[in-house]
Amino acid sequence: MLYAILCYHDEDTVGSWTKEQDAAVMKKLTVVQDKLTKQGRLGPVARLLPTTAATTLRKDDPPLVLDGPYAETKEQLLGFYLVDCKDLDEALDVARDLGAANPGGAYEIRPVGHFTAGSVQP
Amino acid sequence: MTDTAWIDAALTSARPQAVGALLRYFRNLDTAEEAFQNACLRALKSWPQNGPPRDPAAWLIMVGRNVAIDDIRRGKKQTALPEDEAISDLDDAEEELAERLDGSHYRDDILRLLFICCHPDLPATQQIALALRIVSGLTVKQIARAFLVSEAAMEQRITRAKARVADAKVPFETPGAAERSERLASVAAMIYLIFNEGYSASGDTAEIRKPLCEEAIRLARLLLRLFQSEPEIMGLTALLLLQHARSDARFNADGAVILLDDQDRSKWNKTLIAEGLALIDKAMRHRRSGPYQVQAAIAALHARAEKPEDTDWTQIDLLYGALEIMQPSPVVTLNRAVAVSKVKGPEAALDMIEPLAARLSNYFHFFGVRGAFLMQLGRNDEARVAFDRAIALANTSAEAAHIRMHLDRLQRDSQPRGKKAGK
Numbered sequence: 447m448l449y450a451i452l453c454y455h456d457e458d459t460v461g462s463w464t465k466e467q468d469a470a471v472m473k474k475l476t477v478v479q480d481k482l483t484k485q486g487r488l489g490p491v492a493r494l495l496p497t498t499a500a501t502t503l504r505k506d507d508p509p510l511v512l513d514g515p516y517a518e519t520k521e522q523l524l525g526f527y528l529v530d531c532k533d534l535d536e537a538l539d540v541a542r543d544l545g546a547a548n549p550g551g552a553y554e555i556r557p558v559g560h561f562t563a564g565s566v567q568p
Numbered sequence: 569m570t571d572t573a574w575i576d577a578a579l580t581s582a583r584p585q586a587v588g589a590l591l592r593y594f595r596n597l598d599t600a601e602e603a604f605q606n607a608c609l610r611a612l613k614s615w616p617q618n619g620p621p622r623d624p625a626a627w628l629i630m631v632g633r634n635v636a637i638d639d640i641r642r643g644k645k646q647t648a649l650p651e652d653e654a655i656s657d658l659d660d661a662e663e664e665l666a667e668r669l670d671g672s673h674y675r676d677d678i679l680r681l682l683f684i685c686c687h688p689d690l691p692a693t694q695q696i697a698l699a700l701r702i703v704s705g706l707t708v709k710q711i712a713r714a715f716l717v718s719e720a721a722m723e724q725r726i727t728r729a730k731a732r733v734a735d736a737k738v739p740f741e742t743p744g745a746a747e748r749s750e751r752l753a754s755v756a757a758m759i760y761l762i763f764n765e766g767y768s769a770s771g772d773t774a775e776i777r778k779p780l781c782e783e784a785i786r787l788a789r790l791l792l793r794l795f796q797s798e799p800e801i802m803g804l805t806a807l808l809l810l811q812h813a814r815s816d817a818r819f820n821a822d823g824a825v826i827l828l829d830d831q832d833r834s835k836w837n838k839t840l841i842a843e844g845l846a847l848i849d850k851a852m853r854h855r856r857s858g859p860y861q862v863q864a865a866i867a868a869l870h871a872r873a874e875k876p877e878d879t880d881w882t883q884i885d886l887l888y889g890a891l892e893i894m895q896p897s898p899v900v901t902l903n904r905a906v907a908v909s910k911v912k913g914p915e916a917a918l919d920m921i922e923p924l925a926a927r928l929s930n931y932f933h934f935f936g937v938r939g940a941f942l943m944q945l946g947r948n949d950e951a952r953v954a955f956d957r958a959i960a961l962a963n964t965s966a967e968a969a970h971i972r973m974h975l976d977r978l979q980r981d982s983q984p985r986g987k988k989a990g991k
Contacts, residue, residue, distance in 0.1 A: 456624075461789060495843045498792040513797040513802075
């Protein structure tokens with residue numbers, strides 16, 4: 447089953463990392479990702495730009511365009527992974543590995559109902 | 569990242585909100601800073617053992633406030649710190665305080681904190697130093713290094729600035745809409761100053777002063793998060809991001825300036841550019857233009873061009889025209905002339921800048937640009953005179969080195985071919 451691992455963290459804190467700290471975290475995460483890639487279990491991975499770059503469309507009639515993210519929260523959605531896992535336990539293991547590489551914040555683990563790979567190449 | 573590195577990042581990011589709230593309680597900058605400092609010391613003791621609190625800023629405000637109130641009650645007598653258990657017992661209180669912080673208060677707290685640093689009596693350099701110390705929490709040593717002065721001199725500068733601010737009446741009531749937007753404009757200008765302190769550096773000091781650019785971007789993002797729908801704050805943030813994106817390509821190994829046209833564009837930071845472009849896109853939708861947005865739009869046109877010849881100079885010319893109307897200045901016209909030279913040729917550009925000669929008679933870039941136009945027109949003798957004047961006015965060795973490169977080229981071009989071959 448495909449699981450989405452949604453990454454929440456305090457954006458201010460992540461933004462306060464030095465370039466070196468940021469690079470160190472990314473490097474550790476790469477190790478976890480490489481393992482998953484080798485097992486053929488890693489789907490798309492995205493790191494989102496800061497929520498200041500976000501725009502929200504409220505589907506009112508007529509639709510309303512608002513600056514900023516959908517929800518004002520203490521921790522923000524900063525990125526996501528799609529990972530193929532046997533069950534929730536396995537997905538939690540992956541999240542634990544990722545969490546060890548990048549402490550702080552939280553991961554929301556959500557089973558994926560429908561997935562289309564699409565054709566965009568980065 | 570180690571535990572302590574995580575705590576450092578959390579303390580840094582909580583600082584503006586925590587100091588801002590403590591300032592609202594105590595109405596005194598020194599007390600607020602000291603209270604925050606004390607709270608940080610306790611955090612360093614408590615967090616590694618008890619784990620990080622759910623809301624670090626609320627924790628720091630709560631602890632900072634309690635300790636400061638204790639100090640005040642006890643008449644500043646030397647007292648032992650409360651037991652750690654007493655501190656870790658804050659869970660419920662934290663929850664309650666966090667609820668209250670969710671209100672709009674903290675937005676004005678942070679704005680007020682930034683605004684205090686922009687006091688009009690303070691010279692620009694003091695405003696910046698104060699903001700970096702109080703809001704960003706950089707150490708005096710770090711700030712002194714970025715300003716290339718001694719630690720003692722910077723300490724004195726900050727102390728003076730603080731005294732001046734303390735004497736001024738700080739407005740603690742919640743600002744009205746008009747007042748808030750005035751504050752926002754002052755703070756935006758101050759953030760731009762911080763950025764320029766870092767950006768205008770060159771040669772061996774460029775690397776040392778780079779943190780100023782990074783700090784300015786952090787503050788701009790913070791301000792934008794507080795005021796999500798302000799197109800000029802989007803514009804400011806976009807401008808800083810787009811300019812900073814080029815920082816790895818702006819100097820050669822000797823520290824000499826590399827002009828935009830000659831930069832290795834593969835060294836531009838794509839992520840920063842993407843963020844800058846996204847913000848200027850968002851800002852334009854508001855159809856409330858302003859100087860930061862126009863400058864960001866110009867920077868965006870450069871960023872979008874994969875090769876220098878792809879640059880949309882016609883559009884840049886138009887944007888500078890708009891900027892001239894918003895902020896008339898000979899320097900803006902000078903910049904516009906560079907765009908005009910690409911669109912209509914160096915002759916038209918030269919005509920455009922001649923009327924500026926009197927007002928820019930001591931401005932390095934005027935003579936650098938004038939020399940370049942003359943050189944393009946093959947008027948080499950006049951170009952040489954302009955370049956000589958530019959070198960005399962250069963502010964940094966990198967600027968001088970760049971002009972010397974032009975002079976060398978003129979020299980080479982004027983030599984007969986035979987001589988060159990004989991070398």
